[in-house]
Structure formats: C-alpha cells, structure tokens
Amino acid sequence: MINTRVAVAIHILALIASKPHDDLASDYIASSVNTHPVVIRRILGMLRKADLIRTSAGKAGAALTSPPSEISLFLVYRAVEPDNELFSVHENPNPHCPVGKRINAVLDEAFHGAQAALEKKLASQSIQDILDHLFQKD
Amino acid sequence: MINTRVAVAIHILALIASKPHDDLASDYIASSVNTHPVVIRRILGMLRKADLIRTSAGKAGAALTSPPSEISLFLVYRAVEPDNELFSVHENPNPHCPVGKRINAVLDEAFHGAQAALEKKLASQSIQDILDHLFQKD
DNA sequence: TTGATATGTAACTGAATTGGTTACAAGATG
DNA sequence: CATCTTGTAACCAATTCAGTTACATATCAA
Numbered sequence: 001m002i003n004t005r006v007a008v009a010i011h012i013l014a015l016i017a018s019k020p021h022d023d024l025a026s027d028y029i030a031s032s033v034n035t036h037p038v039v040i041r042r043i044l045g046m047l048r049k050a051d052l053i054r055t056s057a058g059k060a061g062a063a064l065t066s067p068p069s070e071i072s073l074f075l076v077y078r079a080v081e082p083d084n085e086l087f088s089v090h091e092n093p094n095p096h097c098p099v100g101k102r103i104n105a106v107l108d109e110a111f112h113g114a115q116a117a118l119e120k121k122l123a124s125q126s127i128q129d130i131l132d133h134l135f136q137k138d
Numbered sequence: 139m140i141n142t143r144v145a146v147a148i149h150i151l152a153l154i155a156s157k158p159h160d161d162l163a164s165d166y167i168a169s170s171v172n173t174h175p176v177v178i179r180r181i182l183g184m185l186r187k188a189d190l191i192r193t194s195a196g197k198a199g200a201a202l203t204s205p206p207s208e209i210s211l212f213l214v215y216r217a218v219e220p221d222n223e224l225f226s227v228h229e230n231p232n233p234h235c236p237v238g239k240r241i242n243a244v245l246d247e248a249f250h251g252a253q254a255a256l257e258k259k260l261a262s263q264s265i266q267d268i269l270d271h272l273f274q275k276d
Numbered sequence: 277t278t279g280a281t282a283t284g285t286a287a288c289t290g291a292a293t294t295g296g297t298t299a300c301a302a303g304a305t306g
Numbered sequence: 307c308a309t310c311t312t313g314t315a316a317c318c319a320a321t322t323c324a325g326t327t328a329c330a331t332a333t334c335a336a
Contacts, residue, residue, distance in 0.1 A: 001223060001225070001226050002224055002225045003226055003293080003295085004227060004295080005294090007228050007241075007245050008228050010248075014237050025310090025312090026312070027311090031232055031235075032231060032232045032237060033231055034228065034231050035228065035295075035296075036295080037312095038297070038298090038314090039295065039297095041312065042295095042313090042314085044312090044313090045312095045313070045314080055312075056304080057302070057303050057311080058305085058310080058311050059303075059304050060310085060312080061311095073248060085139060086139065086140055087144060088139050088142040088145060089142060090142045090171055090172065090173065090324095093170060093171055093172050094169055094170045097170040098272075098273075099149065099152050100149075100170040100171070100172070102272050103145075103148075103272065106271040107145050107148060107149075110211060110267070110271075111145075114211075114256050114260050114263075116259075117256055118253070118256040121252040121255040125251070125252075130248065133244040133247065133248075134237060141323065142324080163281090163282070164282080173324075174325050174326065176324095176325075177326090179284065180284090182283090182284090183285080193284090194332080194333080195282080195284060195331070195332050195333085196282050196283055196284090197332075197334085198281085198282055198333095228295095
C-alpha cells in the first residue's frame, strides 16, 4: 500500500486552495486532517521542496505556486514519494539460468507500462478537479 | 514500493511454463531467483491458493492450472498482494471542516481511477507475453 | 519398510518504513 | 521583549518484508 502522505498532501493543497485569504497554521491543517502538526509540517516541507507551495518560517500560511488547475495529482505524488520505481524487482537472479538471465529486463518493461498507466491517470487529475468534487452541489 | 513478491511470482511462473517436463524443486527455483527456498515455497503457496498452480506436498514440481496466455499479470499481482486498495487514505478527517468532511470520498474516487488504470495494464499482459519477451530472438 | 528427499508452514530475526511525538532553534509580529 | 509560528532532528512503536531455522508430513526408490 502506498502511504497516506499522498492523501494528506492532497488534503493540504485542497485546504490551501480553498481558503486563499486565510493564513493556515499547521495546527489548523492538522485538526482538519486529524494528525499531529509536525506530520503536516513534514509534508509541507516536501511540497515546498517540490516547489508546489511557498511558506515562510515563523509565519503561518502557505500559498500555492501555481493555480490549482496546474497542480496535477502526479506532481503531488512525486513530491511526497520521490522513489521512481513502483514495483520492486528481486536482485541478482541467476545469470546462468535462461530465465534468470533476462527476467529483470522483461519485468522492468512489463512493470514500466503499468506504472506509466497509473501516472498518466494521476497526471490527468488536478487539485482543481479535487476542489470541484469537494464543493459540487449534490 | 510494491514488494518483490510480484516479481518473484512472475519469475516462478515463467520457470514453470518454460520447463513443462521438469519437476522443479523449490531449491532449483530459489537458485534461479537467488533467494531462500522457503521464500519460494511461501509464494508457491499463494499462487496455489489463488488457483494459478498445482503442487503436491512431498513431491517436487508445480504445474500451471491454465495456459500461460490465460494467466495475466493482474491475477499474479492479486495472488501475492491480496490487499484491495493501492493508496492509503488518512483516517477520520475532521467532519466539521468543509474539506475534511468530504475529502475521503473525493480521494477514493481519484485514487480508484489511477488504480484501475494500473490494473488494466497488468491485466493486458500475460505470462505468455513474459515468455515471448524472455525467449525472443534478438 | 526404511531412508532420503520433498513440500507446507510456523516462528523468529533484522532491516526498513511509517506515522506520531517531544524537543528545540530560529523567524515573525505585535 | 513576549508570544506565536515554522523547520527539523531525534526518538518511538507498529508494521512489513525477506531471510532463516525448525519440523511435521508426504513421496518414492531401494
């Protein structure tokens, strides 16, 4: 299972985007997410490193660096999950076995296609889409 | 990162499929995968529970229950990774916050699409495709 | 029938990851 | 200056993972 950081990061960005005039403190965000403020600040740090938000030390509040429609869920995913490979592959299969010799190259190709499909779908959804669903009339 | 069981399971099935006349002992498979025989037997057990192979206690050898072209990588994935949800979502977001109140439903929908794309791509590839790539002339 | 060899599975281990927490330095602001 | 904030290191318990040991049980050939 992919960790909850992606979900929490999207939650945070949705909060920032939906309250542009507020200075959201990590305490407030934490109470919306239902976790510890340090967990929030940790993820805010990753989002900042990925240049998705700006914050200033000592001062409450965070601001998106781009409009919500230009922040895809894939960017968020990459920000908090920098690991490039989704699937692990076992190391050093036996090079003297006809299967072992080539399995990793074949697996890499097979897994890459699946991972690309996932990432494409994430890239096609933005924080704006999240906002639209959050606040749509129903 | 998704664990190596998927990769190892595909390796195992490719071995079984490519040597239909051999009685593959877990020791032999382990030496091709480069791991401990018990790790192999554990995964063989999951593949058996998922009805992808048949084995018999005390007797070396495993046989596919279907032709390699009918065993998709998605079935293998599900066999060794029974957890249904790929993305974790944080628990109990604040129901008094307009974002927290609905975020999980929105996240579920967003993540479900991405997961479905991944699974569809896995479902489109079979053990036969793996064999074809393993043994293609190049 | 007995001995060698195999599987099936429980149990334990160390490493890594995760999320929560405490602690604290340092910036912001009235 | 007093009080709030962020940023970050450090520690913790829980979980997952892969490797390993141990052993009951099944198979099979001599």
